[in-house]
Amino acid sequence: MEIPGKYVREEELRKMKGVIEYVPKAKYSYSAGQALSVFxxxxxxxxxxxxxxxxxxxxxxxxxxxxxxxxxxxxxWLELPQTGRVETASVSYISAKRGKLERPEIVAIIRLDAPGYRGDEPEFPGIFHRLCGVSEEDVMSGRVFGARVRARWRPAEQRAGSITDIECFERW
Amino acid sequence: MRTNVHVKKRVAIVGAGLTLFARRLLETPAELAWEAASRALGSAGLALKDIDCVVIGSAVDGFDGVHMKGEHIADGAGGLLRPTVRVAMGGGTGVMVPIAAWWHVASGLCKTVLAVGEEKMSHAYPHPQAVFAYIWHPILERPLGPNLIWIFALEMAWYMRECKASKEDIALVSVKNKRNALDNPHAQAAANITVEDVLKSETLVWPVQLLDISPVSDGAAALVLADESVARRITDTPVWIEGVGFALDSSFWYNRDLSYPRYVEQAARMAYKMAGIERPWKEIDIAEPHDPFDYKELHNLEGLMLARKCEAPRLLKEGHFERSGELPTSPSGGLLGMGNPIAASGLMKTAELFWQLRYEAGARQVKKAVHKAVASSWGGLMQTSTVIVLSR
Known part of the structure; x- marks a missing residue:
């Protein structure tokens, strides 16, 4: 039985008539909402x-x-400690668009030290952020898992009310 | 023991069809949908005039750069002037299509349903990763510049640590599924590879390497569902849908333990309960768990309760999940071997079980006798699970 679907190579396609290239132009202004605005x-x-x-x-x-x-x-509302523990981490060699990164990026899920938590709950107050002062080898060997980290802030005058006001989480 | 739902009509799958899966197909999304739908109708011995309702699945509008993608492919899916609906549950869409088609029939609303899953990822140029970037939270996550693979890498690393599983253990899934795909003429990424090949492939986001991931793909798949009275009339070998389940977890994915997918277990429990299955690890003969990444197959198998927590890597090593094994998984070649046109690949998994349960899978037919089967698809920010249980 013949299988429907005709495979074409990228180069062939580029030469075909009727190929349209299109970049959507849309702008958004997101509101952070009630809770995140305060955060x-x-x-x-x-x-x-x-x-x-x-x-x-x-x-x-x-x-x-x-x-x-x-x-x-x-x-x-409560102010949380700026320290926590690395639950998991990874090393990215590619950009958001799948290009090569010159310097690999290390990111992690951090379980924050929060009042009333033992630290092993399956649900926890957490942050997704970059790690700094950690090597690729630290991640790949598993050394970084469970490591104690704290927030490293940008200088006050550079902060914009963004998640990147925290530069990264560093070991201490 | 069946307990929890009143099902007005028993529902059978009576036909299935697939297109080729490939990185780029010439056909438009509507043409792909039409090809798969025509095959499915043909295999059921039906024509479009025999179809009451249509369910379409397609995951990501952004791949086509066209909103209301469902409406654009509806003509090709047989939707003209019929009750037609599209479901979109991200990566969970594939199995959500037969689930939604099931309730159309089970409720007595429609006697026959054409269920079509289509995805054409290759439009997005030069790589659909750029489109995937829009799944992230615009305020909390996107400023960090994440790519889609980050989240999988974080989950895989957590799973590896929790279960003391090595990269080698996990690569065996890719080896198995790509090898299974050698017998599938629709496959995009069939290959005889070794664990070493996986470990030597490009590292994208450690621990994820190129051969740990299913490739970008275009394709469509379709099923025909019918109620018992119609099914008995048109075929001697209907495949019954015994149970369906689906569950969604929170999109705050970094607030919970990712080493175990609790939402998969919840969806599976719902489906098994409906199907009267009490010990899935004993009662299920064959499975098509979602495998967009190799570790994901193991993760899903544990969530589906086909292996104990952290037990799947050992069972894999022992050959348990091979076509000749006790519980063959992804005999189709899975997404790793077939390619991953998202909504189509999940539907393909259901179609594969349809063929396996009818002993029509040819070179892919598993060795053991098969009576009960389960397929799942998975999606979102580690969030979505859709599960279907079939029997012959």
């Missing part, structure tokens, strides 16, 4: 702010207006 203002001041669910008491970081689990409004 971003906190970053500008060098603070990591989370919320506590008024119903189950879990700490929401990144903060949100509601706890998705209890479906009740998140309650009080």
């Amino acid at each position: 971003l203002r906190g970053l500008k001041e060098g603070k990591i702010l989370g919320k506590r669910c008024s119903s189950c008491g879990r700490i929401l970081l990144p903060p949100r207006e509601f706890c998705e689990s209890c479906f009740s409004p998140a309650g009080e």
